[in-house]
Amino acid sequence: MSSPIAQPQPIHASAKKTSQSSEELFTDLSVISPHISPTQSVPSTPLGVPVVETEHIARQRELLPEAKLPEVQCVARARIPTTQGQEIFLHLYSNNVDNKEHLAIVFGEKIRSKTLFRRREGETQSDRMTRGAYVGRLRPGRTLADKDQATGEVAQFDDDGFLVQPKLSPEERATLVRIHSECYTGETAWSARCDCGEQFDEAGRLMGKAGRGCIVYLRQEGRGIGLGEKLKAYNLQDLGADTVQANLLLRHPADARSFSLATAILLDLGLDEIKLLTNNPDKIVAVEGKDQLVKVVERVPMVPLAWKNGGKDGIKSKEVDGYLRTKIERMGHLLQKPINI
Ligand SMILES: [Zn+2]
Secondary structure: OOOOOOOOHHHHOOOOOOOOHHHHHHHHHOOOOOOOOOOOEEEEEEOOOOOOHHHHHHHHHOOOOOOOOOOOEEEEEEEEOOOOOEEEEEEEEEOOOOOEEEEEEEOOOOOOOHHOOOOOOOOOOOHHHHHHHOOOOOOOOOOOOEOOOOEEEEEEEEEOOOOOOOOHHHHHOEEEEEEEEEOOOHOOOOOOOOHHHHHHHHHHHHHHHOOEEEEEEOOOOOHHHHHHHHHHHHHHOOHHHHHHHHHOOOOOOOOOOHEEEEEHHHHHHHOOEEEOOOOOOHHHHHHHHHOOOEEEEEOOOOOHHOOOHHHOOOOHHHHHHHHHHHHHHHHHHOOOOOOOO
C-alpha cells in the first residue's frame, strides 16, 4: 500500500507551477463515499415546504444499509441558562456503538427523554432529581421529582415505568431539529474554513424563537474522521484540494458520518415528526433511515448569513467560499450559491 500522502507530493514538487495545475490534479480523483454518495444534480426543494419523496431521495433510501438502530440511554439532563437569554436542557447520552458522549440540546421543558424518565428499581425522588428526571423546575427545598409543587404538574407513568408524554397538537408535534456534528475548529477556534459555528448559532436562535426544538450534537468531528485527520485535510486543502478531495486523499470517505445515533436520540425524545434544518438532502434520508421511524415533514434551509442582508454579517473568507461551493457542487447541497463564489 502506498502512503496516504503519496499523491499530494507531486504538488509540492511542482509548487512553482500555477495553482491551476494542482487543481487539475485533484479534480481527476473520483468521488466515492461508501456512506453517502455525493450527487451531481439534485432537484431543489422550494424553501420551507414539506419534503416530497423525490427520485433522488427514493434512490438514496434504497442504498441505505439494513441496520438496527443503536441503543441510546440518556444518562443525565440539566437546565442551562444561556448567554442568549434562552434556557436549554442539555441531555447527555450513552450508547452501545461507541464510547462517545453524544448530546441533545433541547429547547422546551416538555420534550422529555423516555430512557431518562423511566422509573428505576430502588431509586429515590432525590436520585431522579439529581439525574434530571423531574417535571417543571428545580428550586431549593424541592423534594419530589415527579411533582412540581409550584405548578401542580404531576408526572404520570405507564405500567412499564415510562413517563406518559403530554398530548401535542400537530403543529407542536413537528419539531424544529438540527443534526450537528462537532466541529472544534469552527465552534471553538474561530475557524473561517467552514460555517459550522454560524449554523449552530443560527439553529439555536431559530429554536429559541420557536420555544421548542432540538439540536442533536454528535461527536463526529471532521465529518467523522477525527480532529487529527481533519487538520491533515486542511493542509491538503491549502495545497489545492477541495474538502471532498482532501478526505479522499487521506483514504477517508467524503463523508464518514453516521446519523443513526441521531435517529435513536430523536426517538428517545419522542421527536418522530421533525422539521429538519439542513441543506443536505442526504441527511434527510440518513436521519429517517430505511424504516422512517423519524419522519422529516419539512426541510428548513440554512442560508449562510453572509449571503443574506447584503453580506453585512456572517463569515467572510475565501476558504469558507470554497467550502460552501464544494458542498453545493460536489455534495448536492440544496443552496443557490451567489454569483461570486
Ligand atoms: Zn466546521
